[in-house]
Amino acid sequence: MKLKTDNNILLKDTLQNYLFVLPALILFATFYIYPVYKVFELSLFEYDGISPQKYFVGLGNFKDALGNSIWWHSMRNAGYITFLALTFQNALALLLALIVDRDIKGGRFYRIVFYLPPVLSGIVIGLIWNWIYDGNYGLLNHWLSALGLGKLARAWLADPKTALTCVGIIHMWRGFGWGFIILLAGLQNIPRELYEAARIDGANSRGIFTRVTVPLMIPVFVLVMILTVLGTMQIYDLIVATTGGGPGYHTEVPITRILAAMIGSSRFGYACSLGLIFGVVLLIVSMIQLKLSKLLKQT
Amino acid sequence: MKVRILSVFVFLFFALTIFGCGNSDTKGKPDLVLWHWMTDREEAFLELAKRYEEETGIKVSFELYAPSDAYSQKVRASAQTGTLPDIYGLLAEKRDYAAFIKAGHITDLSDYMNGFIATNKDDYAKLIKKGFISDLTYDMEQKFKEWRRIFFKKALEVNIFPEGNQWGVKPGIYGVPIDVTNIQMLYNKDLFKEAGLDPEKPPKTWEEFIEAGRTLKAAGIPGLVSGWGEIWMIDCFASNYAMNIMGKDKVVATIKGKVPYTDPDWLKVFHLFKEMADEGILAPGIVAMVNKSAEQTFANNRAAFSFNGSWCVNVYRGMNPDLNYAAIPPPLVNKKNPMYIWGGAGASFLINEKSKAKEEAISFLKWLTYEPQQAFLSSKTNNLPANQKCLVDIPPILAQFADDMEITTHPSILPASEYSQVIEFFNKGIQSIIIGEKTPEEVAAKVQEVKERRMEWTKKREARKKQNN
Numbered sequence: 001m002k003l004k005t006d007n008n009i010l011l012k013d014t015l016q017n018y019l020f021v022l023p024a025l026i027l028f029a030t031f032y033i034y035p036v037y038k039v040f041e042l043s044l045f046e047y048d049g050i051s052p053q054k055y056f057v058g059l060g061n062f063k064d065a066l067g068n069s070i071w072w073h074s075m076r077n078a079g080y081i082t083f084l085a086l087t088f089q090n091a092l093a094l095l096l097a098l099i100v101d102r103d104i105k106g107g108r109f110y111r112i113v114f115y116l117p118p119v120l121s122g123i124v125i126g127l128i129w130n131w132i133y134d135g136n137y138g139l140l141n142h143w144l145s146a147l148g149l150g151k152l153a154r155a156w157l158a159d160p161k162t163a164l165t166c167v168g169i170i171h172m173w174r175g176f177g178w179g180f181i182i183l184l185a186g187l188q189n190i191p192r193e194l195y196e197a198a199r200i201d202g203a204n205s206r207g208i209f210t211r212v213t214v215p216l217m218i219p220v221f222v223l224v225m226i227l228t229v230l231g232t233m234q235i236y237d238l239i240v241a242t243t244g245g246g247p248g249y250h251t252e253v254p255i256t257r258i259l260a261a262m263i264g265s266s267r268f269g270y271a272c273s274l275g276l277i278f279g280v281v282l283l284i285v286s287m288i289q290l291k292l293s294k295l296l297k298q299t
Numbered sequence: 300m301k302v303r304i305l306s307v308f309v310f311l312f313f314a315l316t317i318f319g320c321g322n323s324d325t326k327g328k329p330d331l332v333l334w335h336w337m338t339d340r341e342e343a344f345l346e347l348a349k350r351y352e353e354e355t356g357i358k359v360s361f362e363l364y365a366p367s368d369a370y371s372q373k374v375r376a377s378a379q380t381g382t383l384p385d386i387y388g389l390l391a392e393k394r395d396y397a398a399f400i401k402a403g404h405i406t407d408l409s410d411y412m413n414g415f416i417a418t419n420k421d422d423y424a425k426l427i428k429k430g431f432i433s434d435l436t437y438d439m440e441q442k443f444k445e446w447r448r449i450f451f452k453k454a455l456e457v458n459i460f461p462e463g464n465q466w467g468v469k470p471g472i473y474g475v476p477i478d479v480t481n482i483q484m485l486y487n488k489d490l491f492k493e494a495g496l497d498p499e500k501p502p503k504t505w506e507e508f509i510e511a512g513r514t515l516k517a518a519g520i521p522g523l524v525s526g527w528g529e530i531w532m533i534d535c536f537a538s539n540y541a542m543n544i545m546g547k548d549k550v551v552a553t554i555k556g557k558v559p560y561t562d563p564d565w566l567k568v569f570h571l572f573k574e575m576a577d578e579g580i581l582a583p584g585i586v587a588m589v590n591k592s593a594e595q596t597f598a599n600n601r602a603a604f605s606f607n608g609s610w611c612v613n614v615y616r617g618m619n620p621d622l623n624y625a626a627i628p629p630p631l632v633n634k635k636n637p638m639y640i641w642g643g644a645g646a647s648f649l650i651n652e653k654s655k656a657k658e659e660a661i662s663f664l665k666w667l668t669y670e671p672q673q674a675f676l677s678s679k680t681n682n683l684p685a686n687q688k689c690l691v692d693i694p695p696i697l698a699q700f701a702d703d704m705e706i707t708t709h710p711s712i713l714p715a716s717e718y719s720q721v722i723e724f725f726n727k728g729i730q731s732i733i734i735g736e737k738t739p740e741e742v743a744a745k746v747q748e749v750k751e752r753r754m755e756w757t758k759k760r761e762a763r764k765k766q767n768n
Contacts, residue, residue: 136582248586
């Protein structure tokens with residue numbers, strides 16, 4: 001009799017616990033699992049997004065996507081900008097975070113100033129930088145001429161040699177602010193006593209940075225790196241506001257290709273297959289980063 | 300007990316989540332909802348909605364969704380979920396237009412346009428009572444009988460699906476144009492004078508255009524500016540010249556796959572861009588320039604030529620009211636063939652076939668296309684009216700655009716349509732020619748390769764469809 005009562009209590013308790021999780025589970029299933037399932041389902045069809053008819057093509061869309069050289073070229077472009085962001089943007093963010101962490105005068109002011117670009121609209125930023133890069137009357141060409149480097153002047157966003165790097169620079173300018181904020185928060189979480197102890201033990205600034213700051217900041221670095229990769233690979237608004245993917249295909253990125261397939265060519269099924277391939281690539285990159293961070297922690 | 304309380308909380312949570320965002324207040328609910336993307340016309344639309352409500356008591360809500368890309372996505376998503384408004388515009392190729400019709404999202408207006416269906420009598424009576432009809436300058440009854448007569452012929456064409464159309468759509472008229480547009484060559488008279496050119500003698504032939512470009516370059520004035528970063532503007536320019544060089548029929552034959560893009564006439568088209576680039580006639584950075592930047596450049600007297608649409612009149616007026624310019628058809632390459640210019644309906648409104656207020660929507664669109672409203676829209680926005688009787692009071696520069704409405708053409712009115720992928724490669728290829736990355740021959744070969752691949756793909760798809768059936 002007692003066992004039955006205990007079982008009932010256990011069952012009730014379990015149900016009660018599941019009930020707590022249920023709302024989150026339903027929301028997650030509705031807004032994440034179901035859409036992903038629908039995207040996968042659509043990717044198996046030839047579908048224009050409007051007509052009631054869909055034609056089953058199996059994995060045909062994936063075959064098309066994997067063999068599309070422009071798609072992989074767009075991935076390479078996004079990868080290049082991501083590389084710039086991971087290195088230069090995050091290095092700048094870390095440098096600035098280290099400076100502000102030293103309780104310099106006006107530290108709060110810098111925090112606000114550095115965080116301004118990320119909160120601006122990508123389209124607005126793109127238009128502002130268009131004026132800077134303009135081949136005719138751009139500020140950059142003007143400064144170069146003033147410095148006697150007029151030979152270097154060009155239409156920066158229309159030149160295939162410079163267009164992608166120029167977009168990358170805009171992206172880095174826009175993005176370093178949030179990296180700075182996250183890194184600064186991480187730095188400020190490191191107990192000051194550790195620095196004092198290291199100094200008493202005779203460590204110099206470089207030693208403190210490599211032996212105290214870096215190991216304790218690894219989880220923050222990983223977070224910033226993952227966010228940088230995910231955010232940069234999905235770059236879109238800056239491309240639209242600056243080059244539209246041109247000249248030719250020199251600044252095309254995965255999102256512009258997905259939208260071109262979806263809106264430009266009305267190939268919804270194909271666009272869904274591109275989206276899934278892109279998602280899988282991002283997932284793999286993130287997992288590699290997590291794995292690396294674990295290895296780094298162990299060492 | 301605890302579980303019960305918890306259940307109530309869970310229920311309330313979902314109830315609030317699902318219904319909490321809705322607005323149960325139906326007091327101010329409009330009778331008709333219209334979606335559009337035209338930020339420059341929003342103010343005029345709101346004023347017209349106010350006037351319509353005063354005249355008929357019918358409340359029309361104009362809902363603006365911009366930019367146009369976001370608007371297109373919204374319309375497509377709403378079509379999928381069945382939540383399109385009573386009236387909406389569609390920014391799409393004819394192929395998508397056809398898909399919307401087939402999916403039952405657009406009403407066939409042929410009978411209304413041709414006068415076979417009488418206008419809603421209640422609305423008619425309201426218009427009479429309000430004294431609206433007496434303000435009209437031509438026979439109201441005639442207009443009601445043959446609505447289509449008021450429009451520029453070219454304005455309606457993009458909304459017509461003729462007998463035996465390639466998309467299998469029931470023949471009919473499916474949209475109401477509210478304005479017309481065309482794209483021409485503009486030139487800056489002051490810069491012409493500055494370079495020593497006669498501002499009253501703009502170039503009429505390609506040779507004269509290149510010569511003028513050389514003179515301007517020698518004077519340090521950039522030549523042609525246009526939004527060729529938005530590839531559709533390149534497409535307009537190239538298709539104008541393709542039709543001039545080889546004639547409309549050969550262009551259509553190419554689209555149908557009977558003439559390759561490697562044909563010498565197509566090579567001539569690609570070579571025009573190379574020639575302009577080689578001569579230094581194109582403004583620096585033109586291949587990455589959005590049309591808004593191109594408009595700024597021309598409005599600020601920083602380029603002598605601009606390839607732009609009639610909407611530019613309003614844009615230039617806002618940017619530089621003193622800009623001294625004129626519009627001309629693009630200079631001819633082949634004098635034996637006419638120069639067709641890209642144009643037709645600027646914006647059209649469509650009526651949702653599933654709308655509960657279809658008749659009211661049709662009445663409203665009729666009202667919107669009558670002279671007073673069209674004249675008001677034209678005067679407020681400096682766009683060419685779709686109603687051809689309203690051309691009397693338009694500014695002279697707009698009249699220059701209006702004069703050439705009869706030589707307009709549009710990909711949507713051709714008897715065949717090109718694959719989007721081919722169009723993309725074609726226009727991106729031209730960008731590559733301009734920046735000197737590829738030769739016209741390389742681009743032509745690549746475009747033809749994509750075309751053949753797509754044709755093969757379509758063949759396979761048709762075979763598969765037949766098999767499935």
